[in-house]
Amino acid sequence: MSAQNTVVIIGGGPGGYEAALVAAQLGAEVTVVERAGLGGAAVLTDVVPSKTLIATAEVLATVAGAGELGITGTRDIATDLGAVNARVRRLAAAQSGDITARLEKEGVHILSGTGRLAGVAGALHRVVATDATGAETELTASTVLVATGARPRALPGAEPDGERILNWTQLYGLARLPDKLIVVGSGVTGAEFASAYHALGAPVALVSSRDRVLPGEDPDAAELLERVFRGGGMEVLSRSRAQSVERTADGVVVTLADGRTVEGSHCLMAVGSLPNTEDVGLAEAGVTLKESGHIVVDRVSRTSAPGVYAAGDVTGVLALASVAAMQGRTAMHHALGDAVTPLNLRRVSSNVFTAPEIATVGATQAEVDAEGGASVRLLPLGGNPRAKMQGVHEGFVKVIASSGSGRVLGGVIVSPRASELIHPLTLAVSNRLTVDDVAAAFTVYPSLSGSVAEAARQLHTGS
DSSP, X not given: OOGGGEEEEEOOSHHHHHHHHHHHHTTOEEEEXXXXXXXXXXXXXXXXXXHHHXXXXXXXXXXXXXXXXXXXXXXXXXXXXXXXXXXXXXXXXXXHHHHHHHHHHTTOEEEESEEEEEEEETTEEEEEEEOTTXXXXXXXXXXXXXXXXXXXXXXXXXXXXXXXXXXXXXXXXXXXXXXSEEEXXXXXXXHHHHHHHHHHTOOEEEEXXXXXXXXTXXXXXXXXXXXXXXXXXXXXXXXXXXEEEEEOSSSEEEEETTSOEEEESXXXXXXXXXXXXXXXXXXXXXXXXXXXXXXXXXXXXXXXXXXXXXXXXXXXXXXXXXXXXXXXXXXXXXXXXOOOOOOOGGGOEEEEOSSSEEXXXXXXXXXXXXXXXXXXXXXXXXXXXXXXXXXXXXXXXXXXXXXXXXBEEEEEEXXXXXXXXXXXXHHHHHTTOBHHHHHHSOXXXXXXXXXHHHHHHHTOOOO
């Protein structure tokens, strides 16, 4: 194997393992250094576990609303959180095992431990891998990918203890539902867990320092979700910054900046994340970091150090497993001389797994309002026949298009399974389709996707 075709990947999350598969496919000799298990935090403590928990919550939410459909006897259904979390952990471990098996099948060498850049040897980068015993293995590579991810941020005075004060990686050891869960932080993570635990049957208080939940999402979608939260009995404390969290004899008390207190049995801290860039040898290798600690990369995942790439949450580009995977694949295509398409965030679809879900793609309404020249159509799901059949009362489809050409620029869907319904709009944005293209495609009747076509149809301006 040519020394110019060797790749070392530090971190085995989506950015790392997807990069490894591409590099192996392109004929490189690939080594992945991973300390916790293939799949990384996304598979073991974040995306896979949380969405597995949310899948259970979705079933309970559906059953809770079944009375409207004429189904009785649903009040006796209860959540066995111990069994739910055992399944969560089991599925996460199985997914990690599947990824490991796939990499091994493709000839990828896997080292358990941590990795750090340790200088150069001629034209090659040196990487030192340290296992749990402290033993070191030195590797050399023509290309290094840093995909070390991120970890939950902790606030001074509210440090998690793993028992009553928890971050999102520590929730899956709970054996029973909290008597009352206080969620501090109303971003995506906080909103998702607040929604899930509320559906599972736990009283929830959501503490938000901002004017509304999900401050980074579409305002119409966020306002609808907050209305659903409040209407379902969730306590939502807006403009309420948490000052501290303390243990009590049998629970926790959260003290807010204005002096008010909120008492509960458990507290989830969901106040963002920090990149894992310490002790990786980045500064010594000439890798530029942002003030936040994230690695600066370009649209093909290059860092400022030749031959060193980065992918995933450690870059701070967009904290999505799909983006991490794309960054990792793009890095390998570029490094190994294959055709490459630079990352375009306008084509990224994302989803907030609350009830209802919020899916988005492309330009936001705030962006097009600032730039001008766009038309927006918001179509409530209340008039959709399939929504009526399913007892869906809250939700909408929003399509954003160029006023002149009719090209679809973006979209927002708020509904059950919005993560699936966003795909037609993702295809439209990615392929520069017009609202007429979307409207002309047949949809099943009745279907929620019919509202996507209808919204596009209403944006038709004529020839």
